[in-house]
Amino acid sequence: MTVTVSAYLDHNAGSPARPEVVAVVADILREAGNPSSVHAAGRAARARLEAARTSVAGLVGAPAGGIIFTSGGTEANALALKGCERPRMVASAVEHPSVLAYATDIVPVDQDGIVDLAALERLLAESDQSAIVSVMLANNETGVIQPVAEVARLAHRLGALVHCDAAQGPGRLVVSMSDLDVDFLTLSAHKMGGLPGCGALALKNPDFPMAPFLLGGGQERRRRSGSENLPGIVGFGVAADDILRKDTILEMSDLRDHLESQALARVPAARVVAQAALRLCNTTCLALPGVAAQLQVAAMDLAGLMVSAGSACSSGKVGESHVLKAMGLAPEWAGSAIRVSLGPDTTKNEIELFLNAWTDLAGRKGLDVKQAAQAA
Amino acid sequence: MAYSEKVVDHYEHPRNVGSMDKDSGDVGTGLVGAPACGDVMKLQIKVSPEGIIEDAKFKTFGCGSAIASSSLVTEWVKGKTLDEAAAIKNTDIAHELALPPVKIHCSVLAEDAIKAAIADYRKKSGQGEDEAEQAAG
Amino acid sequence: MTNITLARAPGQPIYLDYQATTPCDPRVVEKMIPYFFEKFGNPHSRNHRYGWEAEEAVEIGREQVADIIGADAKEIIFTSGATESNNLAIKGVAHFYKDKKDHIVTVVTEHKCVLDTCRHLEQEGFRVTYLPVQTNGLIDLAELEAVVTDKTAIVSVMAVNNEIGVIQPLAEIGAICRKKGAFFHTDCAQAVGKIPLDVNAMNIDLMSISGHKLYGPKGIGALYVRRRPRVRLVPMINGGGQERGMRSGTLATPLCVGLGEACRLAKAEMGAEGERLHMLRDRLLNGLKARLPEIYVNGDLEQRIPGNINISFAFVEGEGLMMGVKDLAVSSGSACTSASLEPSYVLRALGLDAEMAHTSLRFGLGRFTTEADIDYAIGHVAEAVEHLRAMSPLWDMHLEGVDIKSIQWAEH
Numbered sequence: 035m036t037v038t039v040s041a042y043l044d045h046n047a048g049s050p051a052r053p054e055v056v057a058v059v060a061d062i063l064r065e066a067g068n069p070s071s072v073h074a075a076g077r078a079a080r081a082r083l084e085a086a087r088t089s090v091a092g093l094v095g096a097p098a099g100g101i102i103f104t105s106g107g108t109e110a111n112a113l114a115l116k117g118c119e120r121p122r123m124v125a126s127a128v129e130h131p132s133v134l135a136y137a138t139d140i141v142p143v144d145q146d147g148i149v150d151l152a153a154l155e156r157l158l159a160e161s162d163q164s165a166i167v168s169v170m171l172a173n174n175e176t177g178v179i180q181p182v183a184e185v186a187r188l189a190h191r192l193g194a195l196v197h198c199d200a201a202q203g204p205g206r207l208v209v210s211m212s213d214l215d216v217d218f219l220t221l222s223a224h225k226m227g228g229l230p231g232c233g234a235l236a237l238k239n240p241d242f243p244m245a246p247f248l249l250g251g252g253q254e255r256r257r258r259s260g261s262e263n264l265p266g267i268v269g270f271g272v273a274a275d276d277i278l279r280k281d282t283i284l285e286m287s288d289l290r291d292h293l294e295s296q297a298l299a300r301v302p303a304a305r306v307v308a309q310a311a312l313r314l315c316n317t318t319c320l321a322l323p324g325v326a327a328q329l330q331v332a333a334m335d336l337a338g339l340m341v342s343a344g345s346a347c348s349s350g351k352v353g354e355s356h357v358l359k360a361m362g363l364a365p366e367w368a369g370s371a372i373r374v375s376l377g378p379d380t381t382k383n384e385i386e387l388f389l390n391a392w393t394d395l396a397g398r399k400g401l402d403v404k405q406a407a408q409a410a
Numbered sequence: 411m412a413y414s415e416k417v418v419d420h421y422e423h424p425r426n427v428g429s430m431d432k433d434s435g436d437v438g439t440g441l442v443g444a445p446a447c448g449d450v451m452k453l454q455i456k457v458s459p460e461g462i463i464e465d466a467k468f469k470t471f472g473c474g475s476a477i478a479s480s481s482l483v484t485e486w487v488k489g490k491t492l493d494e495a496a497a498i499k500n501t502d503i504a505h506e507l508a509l510p511p512v513k514i515h516c517s518v519l520a521e522d523a524i525k526a527a528i529a530d531y532r533k534k535s536g537q538g539e540d541e542a543e544q545a546a547g
Numbered sequence: 548m549t550n551i552t553l554a555r556a557p558g559q560p561i562y563l564d565y566q567a568t569t570p571c572d573p574r575v576v577e578k579m580i581p582y583f584f585e586k587f588g589n590p591h592s593r594n595h596r597y598g599w600e601a602e603e604a605v606e607i608g609r610e611q612v613a614d615i616i617g618a619d620a621k622e623i624i625f626t627s628g629a630t631e632s633n634n635l636a637i638k639g640v641a642h643f644y645k646d647k648k649d650h651i652v653t654v655v656t657e658h659k660c661v662l663d664t665c666r667h668l669e670q671e672g673f674r675v676t677y678l679p680v681q682t683n684g685l686i687d688l689a690e691l692e693a694v695v696t697d698k699t700a701i702v703s704v705m706a707v708n709n710e711i712g713v714i715q716p717l718a719e720i721g722a723i724c725r726k727k728g729a730f731f732h733t734d735c736a737q738a739v740g741k742i743p744l745d746v747n748a749m750n751i752d753l754m755s756i757s758g759h760k761l762y763g764p765k766g767i768g769a770l771y772v773r774r775r776p777r778v779r780l781v782p783m784i785n786g787g788g789q790e791r792g793m794r795s796g797t798l799a800t801p802l803c804v805g806l807g808e809a810c811r812l813a814k815a816e817m818g819a820e821g822e823r824l825h826m827l828r829d830r831l832l833n834g835l836k837a838r839l840p841e842i843y844v845n846g847d848l849e850q851r852i853p854g855n856i857n858i859s860f861a862f863v864e865g866e867g868l869m870m871g872v873k874d875l876a877v878s879s880g881s882a883c884t885s886a887s888l889e890p891s892y893v894l895r896a897l898g899l900d901a902e903m904a905h906t907s908l909r910f911g912l913g914r915f916t917t918e919a920d921i922d923y924a925i926g927h928v929a930e931a932v933e934h935l936r937a938m939s940p941l942w943d944m945h946l947e948g949v950d951i952k953s954i955q956w957a958e959h
Contacts, residue, residue, distance in 0.1 A: 049587070050584050056580065056583050056584055060576060060580060066568055066570035072878070105766065107797075108787065132785065132786025132787060135785030135786050224797070224799070229799065230798075230800060247783050260660070264766075331594045331595065334595070421870055427937065441940065445956065448864050450939075450940055469939060470940065471940060471942075473864055476864075
């Protein structure tokens with residue numbers, strides 16, 4: 035008997051849209067309505083756009099007027115980092131490439147991947163040029179959560195603006211712009227159950243004089259021209275409301291902890307990267323010494339399990355992870371680390387499937403494997 | 411933008427559309443605005459020998475708010491003395507019709523139209539000629 | 548011809564604003580839906596089948612986009628829409644070649660995003676020539692030839708104007724640009740799927756494409772960037788290096804699939820659909836002319852896409868008229884600027900007086916417009932115009948034989 039089983043455990047690369055989102059969006063797609071048109075269809079579109087803006091603002095505690103919808107997290111990062119027009123851009127070494135692309139200075143991280151605050155302070159203090167600091171909320175590869183509020187306090191004290199790429203945040207931890215006290219926050223819809231092709235930049239000060247780089251029709255209060263992606267934006271709003279309604283953080287956290295304890299119990303030689311650090315509830319970066327990450331990923335794929343090696347954004351480049359390298363992980367560990375990232379609907383059964391397949395692989399590769407623990 | 415119910419009502423059922431004989435001695439005509447700006451209002455008042463506005467008519471080229479503003483003032487000026495009519499303020503019109511900020515100029519134009527019609531009547535009837543001369547001098 | 552109809556609830560206006568945006572074709576939506584949910588993989592994820600499946604779908608979409616303009620799939624960059632494509636094409640080329648060339652040529656009737664981009668580049672020190680148009684809305688080729696020099700980096704001329712639907716002579720413009728060694732960019736947001744386009748026959752080097760103007764989804768567009776001779780540009784959005792490094796960011800698989808399918812359908816149906824819309828537009832124009840005197844078509848009637856007609860209804864103000872035709876979704880001026888009170892800069896560029904520009908309505912006909920819609924529209928518009936003319940002091944003056952221009956108006 036062949037049973038087709040599969041489990042998608044690559045939510046940090048992108049999640050399926052929540053069913054509530056698809057239901058709403060499928061209808062909106064078929065409608066014509068440009069929010070800039072003055073007729074009834076246009077006004078209805080405008081009302082939907084503004085309702086979604088309120089929902090997304092509510093998710094992260096931003097002022098509604100501070101939400102600028104973009105085509106995704108990458109564009110939101112570019113808008114913040116170019117649009118603030120600061121000559122210096124200081125980023126942590128583990129940022130996403132779409133942030134690092136604009137960095138003039140890099141702050142190192144410690145072995146857990148946490149930004150070195152003392153180094154940041156030195157960097158900011160050494161120049162009179164105005165700066166923006168960009169530190170992500172949580173890393174996409176390791177799930178490690180940065181002390182963003184502390185970064186903000188320090189940076190503000192030294193006169194710098196602060197941007198935080200929170201693409202991996204919503205649904206996995208509570209994101210509060212006021213607690214973080216950052217000036218700009220990047221969000222990505224498809225990482226939180228919305229549709230791909232949509233994101234937002236949240237501004238603490240809705241009237242910040244942002245220099246736009248998409249010029250034209252003057253949409254989004256002149257900060258981002260272009261006809262609005264209404265289905266994407268409405269879906270984003272629905273996903274935001276849904277996250278506030280259905281909190282699955284504890285469930286995901288329990289499952290992830292189970293995965294990690296079982297993985298280490300079954301394969302004692304394995305290691306969870308930055309296990310002691312404060313991490314996202316859904317992410318584990320698991321290293322199997324001596325077994326190349328690509329090989330693990332391929333073996334898991336054959337078993338119907340979607341996990342990943344490194345980030346999915348480098349257009350097919352399979353190279354060493356800049357994140358793990360910055361953490362000082364030895365190449366043999368870094369080259370054998372895979373990312374398993376859970377979603378709100380991931381089941382314990384799916385975790386078992388992964389554990390079994392992965393333990394099997396470890397055994398086939400000659401690693402010492404213990405019997406599956408009977409825990410829970 | 412959405413129009414208020416009152417604007418829609420005046421637009422769909424304009425009060426006192428029409429013209430009076432502009433050469434008649436008891437009729438004052440105000441023509442304000444410009445086609446190039448997208449609004450022209452013609453407001454006419456018929457004044458009784460006692461100085462009461464007995465009738466008013468308008469014709470307007472413009473948006474819904476301009477039409478509603480002029481329609482509204484024809485209702486308002488009827489039965490008023492010239493001085494009472496001249497005291498109507500654009501803010502009263504804008505408030506009554508709940509005009510959005512971008513449409514305030516329509517109410518300004520309506521106030522101008524009343525003043526122009528009154529001035530025209532006064533000029534014809536000999537009242538206020540001194541003022542006109544003073545202004546010209 | 549398509550047999551797809553869109554259900555319209557009673558009381559919902561008849562949509563005649565297809566240049567502002569088009570509804571997504573239900574056949575396109577159907578193709579997209581699976582990629583929201585079951586096939587939601589990240590197309591850049593080379594790790595597993597979800598990613599491969601998504602990548603394959605994206606590449607099919609890319610081929611379909613390339614196919615409708617006679618390009619190679621490798622020359623298509625996905626963007627978030629035509630505004631981004633236009634910004635990227637003009638700024639990207641200007642910045643890349645700025646050491647050798649400092650001149651840009653465009654046209655006064657271009658979309659705001661082209662004009663704003665050019666103004667921005669002027670602030671950076673580039674020289675920009677804004678070509679005028681003739682009264683029919685088309686540029687004078689001799690004037691173009693005269694202004695393009697060896698310092699001209701890029702010539703940006705839209706294929707089809709969004710307000711008046713006129714079609715610029717692309718092949719002739721392309722020939723001039725190629726001869727002079729300037730890159731030719733054309734904003735084809737309103738043209739793709741409406742008129743035949745061939746980037747090679749027309750010597751087009753860069754072309755902007757919009758999803759939601761051709762029955763595809765909103766939030767996606769494309770930029771064609773010629774590979775031979777190679778056009779290079781400085782990207783605006785950096786990061787993962789997607790799209791040949793010219794546009795970073797995770798591609799939205801369902802949107803790429805939708806844009807591709809929209810192009811495929813448009814190409815297959817362009818001929819028959821064009822004839823149908825031509826017939827409907829003639830019906831609309833003739834019907835209105837039969838009911839109403841003193842109406843004028845803005846822009847060339849022959850060199851024009853069949854789905855557009857822009858008419859000035861003399862002595863009736865356009866915004867007031869919009870309110871009167873509440874059963875129709877039409878626009879007076881472009882959707883992007885109609886919040887402002889200024890008369891359309893496009894109509895002004897044709898040499899129209901401000902008062903005539905104020906009296907215009909744009910009717911955009913499209914895939915789901917029916918003969919019944921048009922017949923209803925004729926009666927509805929005619930009644931509204933008659934109602935407003937009866938209220939218009941200018942109409943009275945016209946009837947009395949007063950020349951409105953002879954009056955000393957107090958401009959305010």
